[in-house]
Amino acid sequence: xxxxxxxxxxxxxxxxxxxxxxxxxxxxxxxxxxxxxxxxxxxxxxxxxxxxxxxxxxxxxxxxxxxxxxxxxxxxxxxxxxxxxxxxxxxxxxxxxxxxxxxxxxxxxxxxxxxxxxxxxxxxxxxxxxxxxxxxxxxxxxxxxxxxxxxxxxxxxxxxxxxxxxxxxxxxxxxxxxxxxxxxxxxxxxxxxxxxxxxxxxxxxxxxxxxxxxxxxxxxxxxxxxxxxxxxxxxxxxxxxxxxxxxxxxxxxxxxxxxxxxxxxxxxxxxxxxxxxxxxxxxxxxxxxxxxxxxxxxxxxxxxxxxxxxxxxxxxxxxxxxxxxxxxxxxxxxxx
Numbered sequence: 001x002x003x004x005x006x007x008x009x010x011x012x013x014x015x016x017x018x019x020x021x022x023x024x025x026x027x028x029x030x031x032x033x034x035x036x037x038x039x040x041x042x043x044x045x046x047x048x049x050x051x052x053x054x055x056x057x058x059x060x061x062x063x064x065x066x067x068x069x070x071x072x073x074x075x076x077x078x079x080x081x082x083x084x085x086x087x088x089x090x091x092x093x094x095x096x097x098x099x100x101x102x103x104x105x106x107x108x109x110x111x112x113x114x115x116x117x118x119x120x121x122x123x124x125x126x127x128x129x130x131x132x133x134x135x136x137x138x139x140x141x142x143x144x145x146x147x148x149x150x151x152x153x154x155x156x157x158x159x160x161x162x163x164x165x166x167x168x169x170x171x172x173x174x175x176x177x178x179x180x181x182x183x184x185x186x187x188x189x190x191x192x193x194x195x196x197x198x199x200x201x202x203x204x205x206x207x208x209x210x211x212x213x214x215x216x217x218x219x220x221x222x223x224x225x226x227x228x229x230x231x232x233x234x235x236x237x238x239x240x241x242x243x244x245x246x247x248x249x250x251x252x253x254x255x256x257x258x259x260x261x262x263x264x265x266x267x268x269x270x271x272x273x274x275x276x277x278x279x280x281x282x283x284x285x286x287x288x289x290x291x292x293x294x295x296x297x298x299x300x301x302x303x304x305x306x307x308x309x310x311x312x313x314x315x316x317x318x319x320x321x322x323x324x325x326x327x328x329x330x331x332x333x334x335x336x
Contacts, residue, residue, distance in 0.1 A: 030177035
């Protein structure tokens with residue numbers, strides 16, 4: 001899937017959002033069949049995000065690619081991009097729209113894009129919108145950059161087709177229907193407080209471009225996933241609706257089987273003992289044709305166990321957050 005990924009790397013817009021932060025449902029087209037949102041501000045200001053970024057080597061996290069991107073294009077995903085939203089009106093990658101909120105570093109990135117020796121970039125106007133056409137490797141991508149309400153913020157919109165980009169801009173401007181108008185086909189559009197990653201997909205049988213990733217997804221009609229940090233706890237919830245109660249029961253059994261397998265692996269390998277403790281924090285319930293999986297765990301304890309799993313031994317130094325519950329201690333958030 002070179003289409004959006006290649007162009008997204010330029011600015012950089014990853015898979016992986018007005019002011020930045022929580023999902024802006026007024027920016028997502030009413031006909032969207034899936035949406036994914038990453039609140040990078042929430043991640044970098046959370047306890048778990050700060051710990052993972054500041055101690056990347058301890059957790060075997062390779063940040064070299066982010067450093068290379070910053071050197072190449074002048075944007076640091078950790079500090080210059082506040083949030084990312086992606087949505088699609090079908091399962092085909094070329095129908096995907098990516099929206100990023102950045103700071104003024106986007107201006108320099110755009111200049112570098114225009115001067116890139118391996119890209120053919122030209123500016124066009126469509127329906128009153130200034131678009132950049134990016135041609136590379138026989139493919140075209142369409143880009144729009146505008147000021148946000150704050151002068152030091154930029155809204156960057158990328159799509160694989162010209163009409164997809166124009167349609168997305170009309171939604172942002174309120175000239176086309178969005179999911180905020182109550183006609184969404186998505187199973188949910190309200191991430192929890194403290195949400196970092198939110199994903200919702202409805203009418204999964206229409207997502208022809210994506211093969212079922214597992215036996216679980218093949219049984220689902222819609223899915224929502226929400227992961228975030230609230231008062232020092234990492235909280236995750238996945239909810240799936242099935243065609244029937246029988247399918248919901250099957251999904252529940254598959255998930256429980258995976259948890260049992262994790263417990264069995266941990267039992268046979270002493271170094272994986274923390275894995276069993278983590279699986280015990282999972283709960284799986286089904287009501288009618290809906291299955292809900294929840295996970296809640298203290299961030300300090302979770303970081304301890306992750307390092308044990310990574311290195312095979314506990315930390316040899318105490319951290320301020322270790323085994324302390326309560327409100328997360330965060331660094332001052334960037335002004336939005």
